[in-house]
Amino acid sequence: MKLRRLGRSDIEISAVGLGCWQFSEGFGLAGGFWEALPAETVQEIIDASLLGGINWFDTAEAYGNGRSERALAAALTRLGKKPGDVVVATKWLPILRLASNLGKTIDERLACLSPFAIDLHQIHQPFALATVAAQANAMADLVEAGKIRTVGVSNFSAKRMRAAHAALARRGIPLVSNQMPYSLLDRRIESSGVMAAAKELGITLIAYSPLAQGLLSGKFHDDPSLIRGRTGPRKYLPGFRAKGLERSRPLVDELRKIATAHGVTASQVALNWLAHFHGDTVVVIPGATKRRHAEENVGSMGFTLSQAELGRIDELSRQFR
Structure with a gap:
């Protein structure tokens, strides 16, 4: 899998990373979205990701109050990985x-x-x-102390992202990333100014929930009853209701048509589009609760969408900007 620079840093990451939200062991508000996964399953998911060329993993303090971080580190260690072999991203909860x-x-x-x-x-x-500037300066202190390598933000508007970038720049440190919800069913960062600011400032956008929590696979369109058995609040989101499914159905049908032409899945087409439509600006962090999900994730970069296909997907998903 080809590597890309993380913002204006010297770190290189694969276009697909692994989101580790689902390793929260079912603990806390964040963890409640997912069933607790056995340690063996976590290791299988990470193993498949590594074998497919993924070299970075995104976790957070809020994911089970450190449980996801510990599960990730334990699995990497059992798989024989050493410090420096992979890129690790985590997050501090400021609330x-x-x-x-x-x-x-x-x-x-x-x-x-x-x-x-x-x-x-x-x-x-x-x-x-605290102000954005105060948080940015605290992050800069950690860089200078050698506690962390680079600084990113998550869920920041264009205005806040620019403020963080400016505060860090005064310390000679780049803001390398902004992690945002971004999928073919949620393209709001394109109309809010976040995408334009990221391209201008050389900031990598990390797309989380890039498959709209499974909606873009089409399985819920085929069988809406599947959502009723899912853990957590997803079943109550508008996109999973009958009206939401009908709204996204034309896009999902087109993804499946394109997927058939390439011998892949609709989910893989959706990830490929996100990672390529805006050049190298966007990287994606789909999650996985089974080994086959991780294998599908890494396979999303193994084919090339034509300009016509990229454009058709763009056209059908513009309503979600």
């Missing part, structure tokens, strides 16, 4: 915290991920008891 909390909790993050370093540390949400 109801001051910027000084970044320095107070970084050792806990490092302990959860031990022996692996934090290559990318991200501010998970824009909601904090």
Whole structure:
């Protein structure tokens, strides 16, 4: 799998990473979206990802209060990986915290991920008891102390992203990424100014929920009853209801048509489009709860969509901007 630079850093990452939200062991608000996965399954998912060329993994403090971080580190260790073999990204949760909390909790993050370093540390949400500049400066302190390699943000608007970029630039440190919800069923970052700002500033956009939590696979269109048995609140989201399924059906039908032509799946076409339509600006972090899901993720970069196919998908998904 071809590698890309992470923002304006010297780190190279695969166009597809593995999102590790689902390793939360069912703990907490974030973990409640997923059933707890056995350690053996986690290891199989990570093994398949590595074998397919994925070289980076995205987790967070909020994913089970460190449980996802520990599960990731344990699986990588069992698979024989050493510090420096992979790129690890995690996130600090700023809600109801001051910027000084970044320095107070970084050792806990490092302990959860031990022996692996934090290559990318991200501010998970824009909601904090501190200014963007204060949080950026606290992150810069961690870079200068050698605790982390690079700085990113998540769920930041174009205005907040620019503010973080400017504050870090004053310390001679780049803002390398902004992790945002982005899929063919949620293209709002294209109309909100986030995409344009990222391209201007050389910031990588990390697309989370790139398959709209499974909607783009088409399985819920085929059998809407499947959603009723799913763990967590997904079943209540508008896209999973009858009206939402009908709205997205023409796009899913086209994804399947294109997938058939390439001998792949609709999900793989959706990921391929995200990772290529905007050049190297967007990378994707689909999750996986089974080994075959991870294998499907890595296979999404093994074919090339034509300009006509890219354009047709663009046309059918513009309503979701």
